[in-house]
Amino acid sequence: MKIAVIGTGYVGLVTGVCLAEIGNKVSCIDIDERKIKKLKKGISPIFEEGLEDLIKKNLTLPRRGSATKANYDPELVEGECAAKAESKRLSFSNNLEKEIPNSHIIFIAVGTPEKEDGSADLSQVENAAVSIGQALAKLPKEKQDYKIIVNKSTVPIGTGDLVSKLVKKYYDGLFDVVSNPEFLREGSAIFDFMHPDRIVIGGESEKAKTILKKVFQPLAAPVLLTDLKTAEMIKYASNSFLATSISFINSVANLCEKVGADVTQVAAGMRLDKRIGKRAFLDAGPGWGGSCFPKDVKALVQIADENYTQFEILQAALEQNERQKKWILGKLFTLLPELKDKKIALWGVAFKAGTDDVREAPALKIIEELLAAGAEVLVFDPQAAENTKKIFPQVAFANSALQAADGADALIILTEWSQFKKINLPKLKLLLKTPLVVDGRNLFNVQQMYKLGFQYISVGRQWLEPKVTIVIPLNQVNQYLYESLPHIFNIDLKNYEVLILPDQIGRQEKGLLTKAKKNNVEDKMKVIATGKIGPAQKRDFALNYATGSILAFLDDDAYPASDWLKVALRHFQNPAVAAVGGPAVTPAKSGFWEKVSGAVYESLFGGGTARFRYLPTGTIREVDDFPSVNFLIKKESLQKVGGFASQFWPGEDTKLCQQIVYTLGQKIIYDPQAVVYHHRRKTLADHLKQVLSYSVHRGYFAKKFPKTSLRPAYFAPSLFVLWLLTTAGLLISRGLGRTPLIVFGSGGEILGAQNQSLWTISPLSIALAILLIYAIGLLVSVVQIAFKNRNIILGVMTAPAIFLTHVFYGIGFVVGLSTKNLKSKMRYQKKPAEA
Template identity: 35%
Template sequence: MDRVKVARLSAGRVDIVEPGLPELVSRGIAEGTLSFVVGAAGAAVEADAVFLCVPTPMGAGGAADLRAVEEVVAELADHLPSGCAVVTKSTVPVGTTQRISALLGRTDVPVVSNPEFLREGSAVRDFLRPDRIVVGSETAEAARMVVDLYSALGAPSVVTDAASAELVKYAANCFLAMKLSYVNSVAELCERFGADIDSVTEGMGYDRRIGRSFLEPGPGWGGSCLPKDTSALLRMSESVGFGFDLLGAAAAENLAQRERVIAKIAKAVGGDLSGARIGLLGLAFKAGTNDLRDSPALGVASVLCAHGAEVAAYDPAIAEEQPGMLVVDSPYRAAKDADAVVVLTEWPEFRKLDWHVMAEAMHGDTVLDTRNLLDPTTVLSTGLSWQGIGRPRIVEHATSAVG
């Protein structure tokens, strides 16, 4: 029980970076519709529904770790009012709804699967404007009650059995992971063939069967969901004798993409990372959050440090020191004396940097833009070279290109 965190939330202080959440919490407290308590039992008193929103991180062997779920269920079991629905929002393996029912030992308490589909950095918007509501239960009345809770949002609802609802979340996240691995592979082909990934994905995105989302190449996918969910689904597949080779290949390609980025950085500094000074822009796994869990940016930074590079990193949302590297409070400090500057997180403010100042601060002249975030012309105009992912490398300086 984190009493300090509960006290801070009760005072309206939200410590995570999530646009709109501090205002939502403050309004709920002021209107008396939101309160925070220590202990699950206290929250269950007179409740019509109790939502389980606890972490299910990657455990031993890659399977989902359900200890937090089991602990809160054990705490709740004797305190739930008869008829109260236990609703699982956490991402849990198929069969967990039945497992929770068995742990509760209450025939008068229905269990419902209601997976969340919130993206960090836009969680409030995603909750208030959902693509769909998925609800699964073996008790039709409980399922309908949960669906009705979302009626004001006007989103389509999928009401099904618990196993199907549990699998929806994994199937969706793992599809997105495969899509990202696919576009990173295509980006590598673009570099080898001299094609431009921006044009390729634009042409793909107009196809309604494919769509435009998750077609941006980068240093690999990460965060709190995709790595653990792909691993968990692979383990689940193995448990029923199915080799999900397609998903396994996507996970392997993700690691290969990280290695390709590291190889590009090494090449930019002459082939030897030992003693090279690298300025990194971004550490969070995506813009709009301060989450470092399974961040590809942090993964790249850690490997650079392990190879003896001197790393100075800047992220607008992260001030805490990280092992082996210097975390600075300015992108210009990250660039100071750098042999190369590498963009690893797609923070929009990096587009607005004064690249003339960046160029003056740097020792080398290479900018590796792993998010294809920057305007190459702006970077080139300062005398620097620019390299993206899946795009032709531009080493000619703008001044010489037009001279």
């Protein structure tokens, strides 16, 4: 059979070469001269496993070669002379006019890209049809034999008739138009063509369908004969169904992440259902792309629209797919919020493995957005580099996957190339600057990646949540703890235990244990006597008993929000993170002075640079000093730094944090959403005592741990106190009430000019002006607090509380600064009792 194939793209070339391979004489035609030049030399312009070998083979083999008898039946086509031994099976040409008249079957396999409105652009098909008609018209009447025009391109329903009309316009000889949609997959195109699940032949002419069926006979595949329109619809319906099933499983994957399921196992379970099938398209990933699915789904929606039918499922699939493409970057942004100047390695641009095709690949959008965010992108794709360079000439390409990963802040995997699956993971870990891998193809085992120390994000699979031990140090079981425990057992995480560490097991503790038994939580809660030691020592003590790999410290007078651990734990996916802290928010049900105390810490003026620690708002940030009331730390990191600096309390966490950040080189993350509620001191006097205690330590630490405690903001209250004293001194020395605030013409230091007639300002007036500014600051805080709490009295009382807080802190800080050895003054100096 003499066959012409118009279009040497992914479909046309594979079709032509495979038809030659099964014994036909095939001429592949393309308007692209560069392609034809290459092909004539036996070079494939596209990458498809085994394609180039087949081209070379069939370029040299004579037509009969290994052809089976079945694929050639001279009686079927009149005028077909028996094979000429010298003619080659496969040829390539730009000359459509010459090749078409000599062929009995003409395949149209040109592109049908999408138009702006989503409908199929048929211009290439129309041009091909016109060219066929014009070329055939040139045949002398006596040579005009029967032709079959086969539409292999994916086209809207009714296009077969259009092709027929266009050919007829020029050619009045005998011909039929048949639809023979192609179902091959890029990446396994040769195999798919040679071993199709089915061959669909649609047309109105039985003769044409029979001849074509014979052509495909060597493939021994089921053949479905239909009318023209049905065949055209089968292709659109198949592609749309497959795309929808990917969108479906991607939605399932997103849900799996939320509920703690594993999408790969879900898909495996679904595939066991024979109605779904073991080859069902259920691989969750970064969204579908490629030259077919996006345009075919949109075209079918458009066809439905033109026929006044809503295809809502396909609309939803398209929308889901757009969201899915953003999934990768969304994950990356949460873990690497600042991408500017970050080096991102990207493995795989091709829309799927086995091809160099990057059309509509999710990677394109991702590269674009990474570049827009200022990231430096280093790409590796074993086959698609050339095609990617055409779109992103500015992007750098590596020669290997590991070279791309070298020194990268994160690695994104977008194509499931088999060589990526075989990568040496320990080596990869060593090469990456941060072992953060966002895997859009679920290539690796989650547990293995976790064990190797990767921060590994994959699609719809759970990051292996580590077990958490909640540690509550206290003197003895008290009412606060009873308030806290229901909240703790309401935490939306399964893998945790609670370690309560009283001084001894007395009546209260025994009561608690009985209650735990009654409420069936005894296996989740341990109560262990530590002897009379300080809270910091109790926290270290917990290291001996905790079975979790993360320790979460909570004060007994604090209780957590239900998502406390879930929120905090996500940061531990990053192996560089050693600890996570969150705000200690004042509970809504607090006494008046507790609320005042909380308001002081929260207020802009009272809390200063540390106010974020009391507010569940603001941004996730790195910190280098954080209190342990709401603090999670990797057990391993706590062990590495030798536990808390338990000679200090409070402030035992300052040294620990400094060591984590500056000795271990690990991160402490503050997440405002990892909330615990912390009771404040019940009276103003207790509040001030607490402030004094904090400030003495901070002053002492300013000398001892200057890296994190010698900060200007900590000195501000002391300077304020100094200022107050100076003002008071000035007032006393000048005589209260007799010194004018603003002196006209004489007295005080003259600011600015010699001219005696100018206004001059005395130091006292400056001092009082600053006090006025301070008073304005207080007023702003009063309004802020009153407004926030809708409580004027609370707002008003916050003003003196802030003032006193500043005074006490200012004094305490100086005391701490001048203290030689704070240790000896601290409580709880005893060593931990024997466990």
